[in-house]
Amino acid sequence: MDEPSTCPRCAQPNVYPDGERWVCADCGHEWSLGAAPAAEAAPEDDGVVRDVNGVPLANGDAVVLIKSLKVKGSSVTLKQGTKITNIRLADGDHAVDCKVDNLSVMLKPEFLRKA
Numbered sequence: 866m867d868e869p870s871t872c873p874r875c876a877q878p879n880v881y882p883d884g885e886r887w888v889c890a891d892c893g894h895e896w897s898l899g900a901a902p903a904a905e906a907a908p909e910d911d912g913v914v915r916d917v918n919g920v921p922l923a924n925g926d927a928v929v930l931i932k933s934l935k936v937k938g939s940s941v942t943l944k945q946g947t948k949i950t951n952i953r954l955a956d957g958d959h960a961v962d963c964k965v966d967n968l969s970v971m972l973k974p975e976f977l978r979k980a
Contacts, residue, residue: 914960920979926952927980948980
């Protein structure tokens, strides 16, 4: 069997076999030994930030929180159903940068739906 030299998702060389699958130690991506890397790429890997329903988000959109969230480092809780306007997209895990009640926060898009 041919060993992969890099991860198909992040292109890092730090991959290892785990049973019948390969695992990337850098990004955590797993794939089958015989699978084509392009066939296993998830639709979320296209670089587009999507809300909980899979709708693409853009700068300036309005979104609604689908779950109450506690803000780390403070006693503030963002309530479910809060409408947030004029969002900005950023890179990383917390891809939505916005202001809620004069508090600047970064949120994960899986807790938002487009309004």
